[in-house]
Amino acid sequence: MSDKLNILLVDDEKDFLEITTKRLTRRGYNIRSATTCAEAIEIIESDWPQVIVLDVMLPDRDGIECLKDIKKKRPSAIVILLTGHASMQAGRQSMECGANDYCLKPIELDDLIEKIKIAHRGSLSS
Amino acid sequence: MIINALKNFFCSNKERSETEICSLRRSFQDHYKSFRSLLTANNIALELMAEMDETLREGQPFSMAFVRGHCTALTVNIYKMIQHLHELSNGKYAGLARVFDTVSEKIEGIIARQPKIAKGEFVLSMAEVDIYSTDQAGGKMANLGEIRNRVGLNVPDGFVITAAATKYFMDSNNLQDEINRRLKLMDDGDLEDLYTTSASIQQLIANAHLPEDLEQLINKQYEDLALRSNSRVLVSMRSSALGEDSSSISFAGQYRTQLNVTDDMLGITYKEIVASKYKSQAIVYRMQRGFRHQDVVMCVGCLSMVDGVVSGVMYSRSPRDPRSEWVIINAAPGLAGQVVDGRAMTDFFRVSRKSPFKVISREIRTHASSTMSDSQAAELADIAVRLEEHFGAPQDIEWSINDKGKIIILQSRPLAHTAAVEEQPNNDETAESFLAGGVTASTGVASGIVHIVRSNIDLLQFPEGAVLVVAHPLPEWATILNRAVAVVSETGHVTAHLATVSREFGIPAIFGIAHATEKLKNGETITVDALGRRIYEGQRDDLLKNAAPPSNLMAGSPVYKLLEEVLRLITPLNLTNPASPYFRPSSCETFHDITRFCHEKAVTEMFSFSSRYGFDEKGAKQLVGDIPLQWWVINLDDGFREGLDLKDKWIRIDDIVSLPMLAIWEGMTAVEWKGPPPVNFKGFGSVLFQSTMNPSLDPAVRSSMSSKSYFLISRNFCNLSVRLGYHFSLAEAHLSDLLTENYVSFKFNGGAADESRRFIRVNLIREVLEQYDFRVEQKADALTARIEKKSAPFLIERLKVLGYLLIHTRQIDMVMGEQGMVDSYRKSLMADLEKIVNPAKENVT
Numbered sequence: 001m002s003d004k005l006n007i008l009l010v011d012d013e014k015d016f017l018e019i020t021t022k023r024l025t026r027r028g029y030n031i032r033s034a035t036t037c038a039e040a041i042e043i044i045e046s047d048w049p050q051v052i053v054l055d056v057m058l059p060d061r062d063g064i065e066c067l068k069d070i071k072k073k074r075p076s077a078i079v080i081l082l083t084g085h086a087s088m089q090a091g092r093q094s095m096e097c098g099a100n101d102y103c104l105k106p107i108e109l110d111d112l113i114e115k116i117k118i119a120h121r122g123s124l125s126s
Numbered sequence: 127m128i129i130n131a132l133k134n135f136f137c138s139n140k141e142r143s144e145t146e147i148c149s150l151r152r153s154f155q156d157h158y159k160s161f162r163s164l165l166t167a168n169n170i171a172l173e174l175m176a177e178m179d180e181t182l183r184e185g186q187p188f189s190m191a192f193v194r195g196h197c198t199a200l201t202v203n204i205y206k207m208i209q210h211l212h213e214l215s216n217g218k219y220a221g222l223a224r225v226f227d228t229v230s231e232k233i234e235g236i237i238a239r240q241p242k243i244a245k246g247e248f249v250l251s252m253a254e255v256d257i258y259s260t261d262q263a264g265g266k267m268a269n270l271g272e273i274r275n276r277v278g279l280n281v282p283d284g285f286v287i288t289a290a291a292t293k294y295f296m297d298s299n300n301l302q303d304e305i306n307r308r309l310k311l312m313d314d315g316d317l318e319d320l321y322t323t324s325a326s327i328q329q330l331i332a333n334a335h336l337p338e339d340l341e342q343l344i345n346k347q348y349e350d351l352a353l354r355s356n357s358r359v360l361v362s363m364r365s366s367a368l369g370e371d372s373s374s375i376s377f378a379g380q381y382r383t384q385l386n387v388t389d390d391m392l393g394i395t396y397k398e399i400v401a402s403k404y405k406s407q408a409i410v411y412r413m414q415r416g417f418r419h420q421d422v423v424m425c426v427g428c429l430s431m432v433d434g435v436v437s438g439v440m441y442s443r444s445p446r447d448p449r450s451e452w453v454i455i456n457a458a459p460g461l462a463g464q465v466v467d468g469r470a471m472t473d474f475f476r477v478s479r480k481s482p483f484k485v486i487s488r489e490i491r492t493h494a495s496s497t498m499s500d501s502q503a504a505e506l507a508d509i510a511v512r513l514e515e516h517f518g519a520p521q522d523i524e525w526s527i528n529d530k531g532k533i534i535i536l537q538s539r540p541l542a543h544t545a546a547v548e549e550q551p552n553n554d555e556t557a558e559s560f561l562a563g564g565v566t567a568s569t570g571v572a573s574g575i576v577h578i579v580r581s582n583i584d585l586l587q588f589p590e591g592a593v594l595v596v597a598h599p600l601p602e603w604a605t606i607l608n609r610a611v612a613v614v615s616e617t618g619h620v621t622a623h624l625a626t627v628s629r630e631f632g633i634p635a636i637f638g639i640a641h642a643t644e645k646l647k648n649g650e651t652i653t654v655d656a657l658g659r660r661i662y663e664g665q666r667d668d669l670l671k672n673a674a675p676p677s678n679l680m681a682g683s684p685v686y687k688l689l690e691e692v693l694r695l696i697t698p699l700n701l702t703n704p705a706s707p708y709f710r711p712s713s714c715e716t717f718h719d720i721t722r723f724c725h726e727k728a729v730t731e732m733f734s735f736s737s738r739y740g741f742d743e744k745g746a747k748q749l750v751g752d753i754p755l756q757w758w759v760i761n762l763d764d765g766f767r768e769g770l771d772l773k774d775k776w777i778r779i780d781d782i783v784s785l786p787m788l789a790i791w792e793g794m795t796a797v798e799w800k801g802p803p804p805v806n807f808k809g810f811g812s813v814l815f816q817s818t819m820n821p822s823l824d825p826a827v828r829s830s831m832s833s834k835s836y837f838l839i840s841r842n843f844c845n846l847s848v849r850l851g852y853h854f855s856l857a858e859a860h861l862s863d864l865l866t867e868n869y870v871s872f873k874f875n876g877g878a879a880d881e882s883r884r885f886i887r888v889n890l891i892r893e894v895l896e897q898y899d900f901r902v903e904q905k906a907d908a909l910t911a912r913i914e915k916k917s918a919p920f921l922i923e924r925l926k927v928l929g930y931l932l933i934h935t936r937q938i939d940m941v942m943g944e945q946g947m948v949d950s951y952r953k954s955l956m957a958d959l960e961k962i963v964n965p966a967k968e969n970v971t
Contacts, residue, residue, distance in 0.1 A: 085310060086191070086198040088234050095205040102202045104195050114866045122163040 005120060008049035009033040010040040010066070011082070012059050023109050037061035037069065044073055051116050056083040056090065064094055071098045078119050082107065157214055157732065158763055162843070162867075164210035164728045165860055167203040169869045171721050173914045174200050175697050176901060182689055185678025187414045187608070189314070193689050194237060200696065201230055204717055207724040214731040219723075221711030226720055233695050236688060241368075241421055248291035249343045251350065252284050252429075262288040264366030264425035266537055269517075273535050277516050279509060280534045283354060284361060284429035285347040289368055291340055292400055292424050299334040302420075305404070309419060317586050317606070324406040331401035336393045344396065344428075348389050351430060359430040360386045363395045365402060368423040380408040380601075381424070385461070386431060400424045407604040414608050414631060416683025432534045434461045434526035436497045438472060439621040440506055441541050442514040442521045443479070452486055453477045453507040456621050457497040461526065472619055473497045477507035498527065505533060513538050542626060559660035561646070563639055566656045567599070567618065567625035570634030571673040572611040573653040573665040576646045579603060593654055595646050599624035599637055607631050612654035614642045614661065631679060636661070702908075729845060732762065732838065746836065747777040758836050759787075765839035786844035786859035786870075787837050789922040793929020796962040848932060857928050861918040869914040870921050872900070872928050875907070886948055891935055894955060898927045898963070923963045930962060931955075 007029050011017050017033045024031050032048065034040040037058050043049065052070060056063030063081055070077050081094050084105045091102045100119035103112070178196050181188050208222050244261040247254075255263045255271025263271065263286040274281040296302055305327050312323040352358050365381035382402035384395045402408065403424050412419060438457035444450035456472040474489040483504035490497075506525065513521045513535075520541040526534045577592040579585050585606055588594070594610040596603055599618035604627045607613070613628050618637035628635040634656035646652065646661075653666040662669070680686040696717045701709055704726045714720045746758040759765075759777055765784040766777070779791060838845040842862050848855040856873040874891060884907040892902045892909055900911035913924055934955065 086195040088194075088198050088201045088230060088237070091198040091202045092205060092230060095202055095209075102198070104199065111866075114864050117864055118163075118166060118866060122159060122166075 004028055004030045005051060005116070006030045006032075006049045007116065008040060008043055008052045010037070010052065010058065011035065011055040012057070013055070020109070020112075024113075027109075027113060035059070037066035040066065041069055041073060044070055044077065047074070049077070051078045051080065051120055053080050053082060053112070053116070056081055056085075056094075064090065064097060067094060067097050067099055076123070078123050080115055080119055158840070160210040160213040161728055161732050161762075162860070164207050164214070164724060165843075165858075166867045167206040167210065168721055168725050169860075169914055170866065171200055171203040171207065171717070172912060174203070175718060176912075178689065178693060179697055182680075182686070182693065185680050187416065187679060188685065188689070189413055190237075190418050190685055190688075191310075193685065193692060197233055197237060197692060197696075200717055204720055204724075207721060211724045211728055211731070214728055219711050219727060222714070222720060222723065225711050225714045229695055229715070229717060229720070233692050236691050236695075239688075241423070241684075243289050243293045243423055246288060246290050248288055248294065248340055249347045250286050250288060251347060252281065252286070255286055259286075261368065262286075262290065262425070263427075264289065264368050264423075265539070266364070266366035267425060267427040268366075269538050270427070270429075270535070272516075273513065273538060277512060279512075280532055282362070282429035282432055282534060282536070284351060284427065286366065287344060287396055287426040287428065289423045289425050291343075292426075295334070295336060295340060295397075295400065296331075298337050301331060301334055304330065306419075309409075314413065317588065320406050320409065320605070321582070321586070324404050324409055327404040328398075328401040331404070332394075332397050334397065336397060341393050344392050345389070348392060348428070351428075352389070355430055358389060360388060361392075361428050362431055363387050363392075363399055364427050364429070365399050366425045366427045367403065368421075368425065380405065380411055380604075387428075392428070396426055396428075399426045405602075407602055410605050410608055411627065414679055416680040416685035418685055421684045432461075432526045432536070433528050434534075435459070435529050436502075437461050437526040438497075438524075440510050440523050440525065442510040442523070443541065445522075445541055445620070451479050453479055453483075453510045455503060455506055456619060459497055471617070472621075474619075475503050477503050479507065479511050481508070483507040502527060502531075502533075509533065509535070542629065559655075559658075560652070560663045561639055561642065561661040562659055564615075564636045564659055565619055565638050566659055567613070567615075567620050567622070567635035567637040568628035568633060569657045569674075570612075570632065571653065571655045571657070571666075571669045572634050573651065573670055574611040576648055576650050576652055578643050578646065578648055579606075580643075593652060595642055597643050599635075601627075607633060612656070613637075614639055614646070614654060616640060616642050702905075729838070733760075747775055749779060750776045751778050756835065760836060760838050761840070762838060762843065763840035765841055765843075782839070783841055784837075784839035784844050785842060785861050785918065785922065786925055787839045787846070789859075789925035790844065790846060790857060790929035790932075793926035793931075793962060794933045796926070796930060797934070797958045855932055857925070857932070859921060859925055861921055863918070865915045865917065868916060868918060868921055869912060870900075870924050870928070872909075872911040874909045874911075887935060890948060890952060890955075891931060893952070894927070894931065894959070897956075898924055898959075900924065926962050927959060930959060934958070 007024060009017055009020055009024075009031060010033070011020075012035045014035065017035070021031045021033055032043055034043055035058075037060050040052070040054070044052070054063055054066060054070070058066060061069070063083070067079055067081065070079060075098070078100050079098070080101045080103060081099050082103055082105050083090065086104050094102045100123065101115050103115055107115075174196050178193075181192065204226060208219075208226055211219060211222070246262050250259065250263060252267075252271055252274055255267055256275050257268055257272040259271060260268040262268075267286045270281050271286075273279050308323055308327055313319045348361070351361070362383065362385045364383040367381065380402075382399045382405070384399065387395050403419075403422060409419075411417075412422065436457050436459055438455060440453055440455040442453055444452065444454060453476070455475040455477060457475070458472045471491045473491055476486045476488070478484045478486055485500050485503050509525075510521060510523055513523060517538070517540070521538045522541040523535060523539075524537040526536060528534060572593070574591050574593045575589065576595055577584070577588050578595045579588065580597070585603070588606045588609055590609050591611050592609070593612045593614060594603060594606060595614045597616045599613070599615040599622045601623040603613075603624055607624075607627055608631070610633060612633060613624065613635035615624075615635070615637045616639060618625065620637070622637065625635060625637060634654050636654060636656050636659055639659075639661070642661075651664055653662040653664065653669055655662065655666075655669050695715075698716050699718045699722060700715050701713060701719045701722045703709060709723070709726070711723065714723055746760050749757045749759060759782065765782060765787065766772070767781050767783050770777075770781050779788075782788060782791075835848045836846065838847075843860050844858065846855075846857045848857075854873075854875045857871070859870040860867055862868060872895070874888065888904060888907045888909050892904055892911075895902050895909075895911045899916075900913055902909060902911045904910075913921065
């Protein structure tokens, strides 16, 4: 496996996926994307991603429920939630369910990369 | 390298097995990882709090999305801090989670609070409405009812469709959720998006079904009105929103008013007026003035039409001077609408406030002869004074005189004293100014490029920071007042809605400058001096520098008050003294307290990790070399150079690779410390000697760690605590390639001199730090300073400043008796710092 970080983007907004994938790839990341929770779980089962960037609103499942599913499959998965509708309660709930971060959309690419790096670094164990 | 460092770190006295070392190493690395993550979260949390504080103070418009977003980000980061402290301390501070939940829930409660809509009748006749019906009928109609029923003046007959009715209409169509969804998706900065969203929401409401029972009630009221009027009268329908008409928030010209409505159009027009809550200028206005959309509920007044022969607006006093002894009347032939929407030319009267209400001066602009007689002007002035007395504040009144000569009051509201300027045409042109004349619709000076707006297409292309130039000051131009720096109009006067909104937004405006749209060219830079009623070519800094600072538009608004309330649970710091027995989770009352507690305990845990696992203070190495005072260094991770013999209990500065520590050190040693100041050397020297040369501070002698001066370091991190006599300072920094993790913080407390001298010193330190971009908070003689999210090279220069200050200001309070000394020290400090700090190392963000 290359030393590039593997990131899975989960969002039902195709434009967002397309642009973010292109930009993150250009910055040296391996990117795969999913538009539904089910699709995401399938990719996670392959043990591929190191970081998962997960939109809170998915067509087939609520983001926090999807987070729970991911954590059930892979408790060590690093998950960053993205939301267009900030809510303190949802923020707390996501963290309680094991999210590494909960960020507000729209998010600048540089900010997203920082969040990914920080979450990834914070979770590195020897 | 880390293994070696840790071997020494943990095994200063006795040998350990490799397995033990391995497990200790793992445990230490976990701790250090949590510690770093906690610091990053702390960094973000403090920055968020500072942004919220600044936003409130500066008064720049902000929305609920800002409040919600910041509170959410804070919650997430404080949650992380608590988690990391939990990991660091093995769950020692369980009480924190409870406190956090309590504070969070209180904040959530405030954010989620909805304005209450009064229950009651769906329709009220004017005879049933007075000032006490404001929460049902809206301010405008409640005032009108009050004028009719308690002051006894003529107002149009009619009825009000109440807030409860509008809620019923909206609820029965499930409109609000869909509207909120569309508004949340809208990009505030995109005018086209604003127009599209505004139109789509208005359409949604206009297309919604009016419940039959409500429609029947409206029709019944109309039949009663027709019966009282002996004819099927035409009515005017106008908005009367809840929350409107306070003295500083006018909502001028925001919503729809429909004249000459026939009885078959009542339902449709009602829906259109309810929909006009989402007109583009109303959306912008609410955002600028700090109203949530749900804070405004539309009530609709339905009043029989007045056949105005003459109509106008009057002020019971001059808007510029609340003590003025005259009434100002603007009058034009026809209906009142033309006066307030800025289209009509008006006659202007200034009338005494005292009986017999003599006309003091007049300017006739509409016809050769006056619009009204002196006795009518006197009658109007009498009414203005009566209304002011009744409502207890100067009033802004809309009126009409009908064909029978009867004065009818259409609206009365508190007069806004937002620096409005009385109409005084100025025709003296000077060679210097490019254009001059007109009236000051809103005072101030501003410069920008000209953008002439003739249509909505011009509006869409309006650049941020341009001067809005128009032929007529129509209320809908208010949509772009949040982008414009000034307004110039060929027609119009101070009573136009656009003038009112300009005054509220603090945007200079000159109305009545003839041929402005012809003489000014798109894209050219001009300076508008509204008070002087002159327009200059180019940017005139000499005029701009005298411009008043912008007023706080948000102050007192619902969103502003909400943020204020929320911040009371966020920013106050009650936990200031870590030595106090009250420094515990249950004493935390705010988010700031929680962050303070977590940070303090995290640092303590990093210290005590060592003692828990058999490491003692001898692991701290004393710095040796040609250096001032005595310092000890503890390596947390990779702060020492590779290959260093770790058995020594001494260390040289060359062996240290911690970037932030080296920067502080450079600042400390760049300028030789000349020793204590030349006053009472003996006394000062003894204090200094006590604090630094005390044998109990020798590393070989056991003493409490908290009484020494320590560097706690890794390659990217440094936490320096300095205790010298009575002083206590704490500098902390993290430098990395991730801006979010980067910060420098500094705390400074106490001093040996008397209180006033300590103050002088803290003030001086503050002054220096602010000059070097620190955000400083000061409480008595304690000071905290921070910079976050800047590049490492930028922060390194700031760390040098801290290093320098730590050494060179310690003794100053001893000599800070006289101002001369303060000035001389300031000069010498600044001169030194200029040499040490490289200003070229600018932030790269």
